[in-house]
Amino acid sequence: METEPSQNDVETRLLDLAKSQPNGVSNDDVKAHLSDVPLPELTAIINKCLKNGLFDLFKLKNTLFYKYKDPSKKTTTKGADTEERVVYKIIEEAGNKGIWIRDIRFASNLNMTQLNKVLKSLETKKIIKAVKSVSASKKKVYMLFDLEPDSTVTGGAWYQDQDFESEFVDVLSQQCHRFLVEKWEEANQKSGGPLAVRNRSYATASDVHKFISELGISKVALTIKDIESILFTVVLDNNAERIVKTDGSYLYKAVKGFLPAPGLVKTTCGICPVVNRCADTGHINPKDCSYFAEWLNQ
Amino acid sequence: MSSQVRKVLSLILLERFGMVVEKVATHLFQYGSSPLLHIRKYTELPLSKVKESLAILIKYNLVSFKPNRNENIANYTFKPENVLLMLRYPKYMNLIKKKFGDECEMIIEEILQRGYWTASEVILKVQERISKSNNISLVQVRDQFVSLVNSKYLVRLPFSQSEDKPVPELGIDGKELHSVPTIDMAALKRAKSAEHSEFADKNIYWTVNFNRFHQDMRDKIIVTAFTKKFDDNVGELVNFLLNQMYIRTEPWADVSNPIPILEIKELAKKQKNLSQLNAFFDQYVTLIEEDHSNLIRKSGEASGGSFQIFLRQAFTQFAWELVEQCVFEKFDTKAARIFRLVKLKEYIEPDHIQQQAMIPAKEAKRLTYQLLEENYLEIQELRKAATGGGPTKSFMLFHIKLDQVVRMTLELCYKTLFNTMTRRNHEKDINKRIIDKKQRVDTIAMGMRVQGASEEQLSDIEDMITPPEREILEKIEKTMKKFNAAELEIDDTIFLLQMYLNYH
Numbered sequence: 001m002e003t004e005p006s007q008n009d010v011e012t013r014l015l016d017l018a019k020s021q022p023n024g025v026s027n028d029d030v031k032a033h034l035s036d037v038p039l040p041e042l043t044a045i046i047n048k049c050l051k052n053g054l055f056d057l058f059k060l061k062n063t064l065f066y067k068y069k070d071p072s073k074k075t076t077t078k079g080a081d082t083e084e085r086v087v088y089k090i091i092e093e094a095g096n097k098g099i100w101i102r103d104i105r106f107a108s109n110l111n112m113t114q115l116n117k118v119l120k121s122l123e124t125k126k127i128i129k130a131v132k133s134v135s136a137s138k139k140k141v142y143m144l145f146d147l148e149p150d151s152t153v154t155g156g157a158w159y160q161d162q163d164f165e166s167e168f169v170d171v172l173s174q175q176c177h178r179f180l181v182e183k184w185e186e187a188n189q190k191s192g193g194p195l196a197v198r199n200r201s202y203a204t205a206s207d208v209h210k211f212i213s214e215l216g217i218s219k220v221a222l223t224i225k226d227i228e229s230i231l232f233t234v235v236l237d238n239n240a241e242r243i244v245k246t247d248g249s250y251l252y253k254a255v256k257g258f259l260p261a262p263g264l265v266k267t268t269c270g271i272c273p274v275v276n277r278c279a280d281t282g283h284i285n286p287k288d289c290s291y292f293a294e295w296l297n298q
Numbered sequence: 299m300s301s302q303v304r305k306v307l308s309l310i311l312l313e314r315f316g317m318v319v320e321k322v323a324t325h326l327f328q329y330g331s332s333p334l335l336h337i338r339k340y341t342e343l344p345l346s347k348v349k350e351s352l353a354i355l356i357k358y359n360l361v362s363f364k365p366n367r368n369e370n371i372a373n374y375t376f377k378p379e380n381v382l383l384m385l386r387y388p389k390y391m392n393l394i395k396k397k398f399g400d401e402c403e404m405i406i407e408e409i410l411q412r413g414y415w416t417a418s419e420v421i422l423k424v425q426e427r428i429s430k431s432n433n434i435s436l437v438q439v440r441d442q443f444v445s446l447v448n449s450k451y452l453v454r455l456p457f458s459q460s461e462d463k464p465v466p467e468l469g470i471d472g473k474e475l476h477s478v479p480t481i482d483m484a485a486l487k488r489a490k491s492a493e494h495s496e497f498a499d500k501n502i503y504w505t506v507n508f509n510r511f512h513q514d515m516r517d518k519i520i521v522t523a524f525t526k527k528f529d530d531n532v533g534e535l536v537n538f539l540l541n542q543m544y545i546r547t548e549p550w551a552d553v554s555n556p557i558p559i560l561e562i563k564e565l566a567k568k569q570k571n572l573s574q575l576n577a578f579f580d581q582y583v584t585l586i587e588e589d590h591s592n593l594i595r596k597s598g599e600a601s602g603g604s605f606q607i608f609l610r611q612a613f614t615q616f617a618w619e620l621v622e623q624c625v626f627e628k629f630d631t632k633a634a635r636i637f638r639l640v641k642l643k644e645y646i647e648p649d650h651i652q653q654q655a656m657i658p659a660k661e662a663k664r665l666t667y668q669l670l671e672e673n674y675l676e677i678q679e680l681r682k683a684a685t686g687g688g689p690t691k692s693f694m695l696f697h698i699k700l701d702q703v704v705r706m707t708l709e710l711c712y713k714t715l716f717n718t719m720t721r722r723n724h725e726k727d728i729n730k731r732i733i734d735k736k737q738r739v740d741t742i743a744m745g746m747r748v749q750g751a752s753e754e755q756l757s758d759i760e761d762m763i764t765p766p767e768r769e770i771l772e773k774i775e776k777t778m779k780k781f782n783a784a785e786l787e788i789d790d791t792i793f794l795l796q797m798y799l800n801y802h
């Protein structure tokens with residue numbers, strides 16, 4: 001077996017060394033302990049650790065020391081003032097959904113100028129970052145620097161530069177519905193009892209995903225989860241139902257409603273936008289109503 | 299009942315009974331039960347007119363009376379629901395025609411027109427009407443009449459319980475309501491030949507039992523709903539279930555008592571045209587049992603299993619669907635989607651609406667607030683103390699109160715009804731001259747035909763209506779038909795919503 005130590009190994013050994021010396025290790029210490037590692041490689045690894053924030057670099061009596069820093073409790077706010085610590089805590093709690101500046105202000109009780117200063121400082125230190133949220137165009141939310149923003153913030157596949165691609169979603173929704181209807185019609189054509197027909201009409205999200213991918217209408221790669229969200233709109237439109245399988249996943253099927261269009265909506269007043277302002281007398285009234293004239297001519 | 303209803307009632311009463319009756323009824327509607335002199339004072343009508351109006355209203359069961367604290371005076375109470383039922387008369391007749399045929403339809407028609415009548419007189423009248431075109435015996439008509447009593451479409455009118463009270467107290471016991479009358483057929487035959495004859499049942503009056511009709515109409519909605527959602531076979535199956543339900547269940551129960559499915563299977567087997575249903579009977583049963591709607595559920599395994607129909611729940615679902623469709627038609631698909639999402643989640647934050655309904659933030663907001671403004675949605679505010687003693691955070695949650703939306707939609711129905719009737723009358727008014735002319739011409743032509751005028755003379759008379767006038771008349775006729783159809787359809791919606799409210 002080749003005993004060439006792998007990069008990871010070296011890194012672990014280096015970190016272990018640093019951890020054992022809470023006051024920091026010097027370059028010489030490192031070289032002594034890891035003499036089996038070629039120098040260029042060692043340098044590369046030290047640099048990597050520095051970059052990842054695992055090491056703090058400091059100078060003591062003209063010697064460089066590396067000090068281990070625990071990333072899990074990234075209380076880099078050491079040295080920072082209490083205000084920064086408070087704000088940091090608030091932002092940390094918000095997780096990857098982020099938090100709005102106003103909410104930070106309320107929670108921290110800092111005034112706006114103070115808060116702005118603190119945020120700026122944390123931002124330059126790359127401890128936090130500001131992310132634009134899709135839910136409101138001018139709203140920024142703050143979260144810890146290395147968190148991946150939640151899809152509720154970025155909007156996921158449906159957003160292009162914070163614009164919701166409504167038409168794209170509509171087309172997908174229609175196509176998903178079409179797929180389910182076709183599946184259901186197909187099932188009906190084959191012989192067999194009603195249960196067989198019903199069971200054949202069910203589709204999984206990955207069936208639909210496959211169909212949509214093959215259609216090639218999407219520029220971006222959609223995940224199964226994306227398709228589930230679209231299918232949910234079909235369910236909400238009363239065009240499909242979804243049932244839960246025993247393993248927790250969903251099955252979808254095209255359905256029809258119980259009722260035909262109600263009589264009320266076949267009349268003009270039932271769908272009239274100004275019905276609340278319509279009265280026997282006055283400007284809007286049934287005798288002069290032009291919607292009625294149109295309806296009568298239909 | 300609202301002012302919207304009052305306006306519709308006025309129109310209906312005006313159309314059918316004229317201004318005086320309308321005035322009396324409207325007074326009672328506004329002031330509640332009142333004695334005779336009170337009505338006279340406020341309506342400023344002559345006493346005889348008020349009496350006459352009350353008599354008419356009582357005859358059609360639109361007003362009831364009860365002794366006042368002073369036993370010599372009666373208090374009159376208006377029954378607005380019954381006025382609205384008058385719009386439904388064509389539906390009642392149609393229903394009976396489909397179920398029992400033309401003779402029964404005529405019996406119902408005659409009784410509806412008069413409010414109530416004796417069996418003997420109805421039978422005579424209907425036999426006379428039919429025998430103009432067909433041969434039918436009095437016995438045949440009587441049998442039809444009896445079948446209507448047996449199936450409870452006709453019931454006996456309550457009658458005065460004691461002779462000596464100044465204000466009669468009407469009453470009837472349960473048995474008398476449906477007990478088949480003895481009809482003296484010999485007397486009927488005599489009446490046919492002689493001018494006048496006294497009937498043994500001269501004080502026994504029969505009237506239409508609307509409740510029984512509504513039961514049929516309710517069942518029809520359920521069967522049609524299942525047919526639409528699934529297919530004809532499922533519709534048939536549900537129809538059988540409903541029919542069998544009555545054996546063990548009181549008709550307006552919220553949930554039927556268990557119905558053994560084997561019974562249905564046997565019944566279905568006897569029908570030849572149901573081969574598909576019979577071939578896959580058990581599968582169809584499983585199909586409705588497993589359906590999401592959960593309206594028909596298995597209640598026991600004994601003897602092949604028995605099933606219960608959840609009627610109340612059915613109308614909750616129908617009401618939901620109905621208002622959803624109203625939102626869809628009045629706004630658009632996106633609004634309907636939002637509405638259904640709120641229904642599904644019960645309480646939902648504005649941010650989640652936009653995400654889950656997949657509608658752009660701005661549009662979602664606009665539609666949500668539009669729905670809010672029109673009272674389809676409502677807001678509930680939740681206050682939650684923020685962590686760490688900060689200011690309280692408040693959440694806005696959207697929510698739907700179905701009861702309220704149903705009532706609002708019902709109001710909209712009444713308004714629509716009123717507007718439609720107003721417009722119909724208006725269209726008639728603007729064409730009054732020409733409609734009157736047509737009527738005059740028709741009367742003259744009929745008179746001449748009776749006198750044996752020649753074809754040529756008749757066509758001369760008919761030519762008094764010029765071709766352009768004829769065109770207008772045709773258009774008016776089409777318009778009126780459209781209005782009538784619309785009124786009946788609005789009433790369908792009213793009926794469904796009322797069913798929901800009845801069950802809640």
Ligand code: SF4
Pocket residue numbers: 268269270272273274275278279284285286287289290291292717
């Ligand atoms: S009469 Fe015309 S304006 Fe009035 S509610 Fe009906 S459609 Fe609307």
